[in-house]
Amino acid sequence: MNSKLFFSIGVLIFSLNSCHNAPNNIKPNILLICVDDLRPELNSFAANHIISPNIDELAQKGISFQKHYVNAPSCGPSRYTLLTGQYGPATNDALFQRAQWLQDSTVKTYPSMPEWFKKHGYTTVSIGKVSHHPGGRGGRDWNDSTIIEMPNAWDRHLMPVGNWLHPRGAMHGLANGEIRNKAEQMAIFQSAEGNDVKYPDDLTVNETLNQLKELTNYNDNPFFLAVGIIKPHLPFGAPKSYYDLYKDVTLPPIPHPEKPERQTTWHQSGEFMKYDRWGKDPNTDPIFAEEVRRHYAACVSYADDQVGKILKALKQSGAHKNTIVVLWGDHGWHLGEHAIWGKHSLFEESLHSPLIIYDPTNEKKNQNISSIVETLDIFPTLCDLTGIEIPEFVEGTSLKRIIHGPEQVDKTAVSYTPNAQTIRTNTHRLIVHNDGYVELYNHSKPEQETKNIADQHPELVKELTDLIQNKLH
Known part of the structure; x- marks a missing residue:
C-alpha cells in the first residue's frame, strides 16, 4: 500500500476515534454544595478554632468571598434567591409560591437557575436540601410527587431517607432514624456514638457519589449537580468523634452578647428555645452556652467531612479538571451575639455566610476577596464562567471579573424579612x-x-x- 495513503488512513482513523472519545460539549460542569445554617465559622474564614480541612482546601484552590451576604436570613427565601437570581418573598414557602405562579398565565415568571442550565444542554440533578424541602416536594411528609417545589428545574431531584422514612423525617438530622415530632421533646444537641451513617447526611453524600459516577461515566452532557447538606441545622447533632475534636479547644469570647437596648430586629430565639434545653438558658448560663457552641462546631466539622467525601469523589472521577465548584452557606447564625441564638434577624451574624468558588481554569488561587457580594450574584456568575448567556431577568452581578482578574467591585448587599x-x-x-x-x-x-x-x-x-x-x- 502506498505509504502516503496508509498514513492518511491512519490519521483519519485516529481523528474519528478522537472525535468519538471527546465530550460532545466542553462546557464546564457545575457542582453546587449548599450547607444549612453555616455561618462563616471556618478556619479559612479566620475562625482558627474550627476544624474544617476539606472546605479550607477548597478555599486554597479557589476564591473565598469574605464579605458574602445572603438576601434573606432564613432557608426558604435565601434559597429562592440562589435558585432564581431574583429577590422574592420573605417566607419559607417562597419557592412553592413561585410554583403556583408558574400555573397562572397572568403572572410573569422566569426560568430558575437549574432550568436555565437545562435549557442550555446541562443534565440537572438535585440531592438533599437544595430548595427549602429536602428532595423538593411538598405534602405532609414532603414526598408528594404531585407537589413540586421547583417545576421544570431538575432531571432528577433526589432525597434518600433510609430509616428516617421520608424527607420530613430526615430534615432535622437526628441520629439513628429518629424523627422530630415535637421540638420540645428533642434535645437541643446530641452526640451519637458511631460513625457518619448515624445521621441522614451520610445518605445524601452516598447518593451524591452514585450520581457523580452516573454523570461522569454515562452522561454526554455537562452536569449541574446541586447537593444540600443539612448540618449544622438544629438540633446540633453529629457523631461523638466530631464533638471530641473540640474537647481541648479554647473558644473565643462571644462578641457583644448583650440584648440591644433600642428597637432592632432582635428576637427571642424561638426556633432554638423551643427545644429541650433542660431548663437552661445560654444567655444566663455561660457553661451551657459554651456547650452549645462546641456542639455547633462539631456539626461544622461533620459537614466539612461530608464536603470532603464529595470533593474526593469528584477528583477520583477526573471531572474536577472541568468542574466549577461552589460552596455556599444559606445564611448565617447567631451563637449568642446580641443575645440571639439562631437566624431571622437583620444583624451581620444572620446575613453573613461563606461563599467559595473554584474555577479550574482560573490561575488565581487561595484569594480572599473583600468586596461585598450577594447570593443574588451566583446565578449570573455561573452563566458567565460557563459561557452561557446571562439572562436579562437576573438581578445580581457576575463576579467573573473579580474571580479572574484584579478588579474589585463596589457593591452593596440588600436583605429583608417580612x-x-x-x-x-x-x-x-x-x-x-x-x-x-x-x-x-x-x-x-x-x-x-x-x-x-x-x-x-x-x-x-x-x-x-x-x-x-x-x-x-
Missing part, C-alpha cells in the same frame, strides 16, 4: 423597619452593630433608604 429591609455597604449597615423606624450602624468603628447612629446622620439614612428602594422595587 418586617424590615437592610442594606450593607463597606462602611455601614442601615435597617429600615416597615413602621418607619431606622437603625444605622458604622462598621468602621469598634461599636459596629451595637450603637445606632441614625439620628446623627439623616442624609446618609436617606441615601441608603433610596438605594434599598431602587434595588427592591
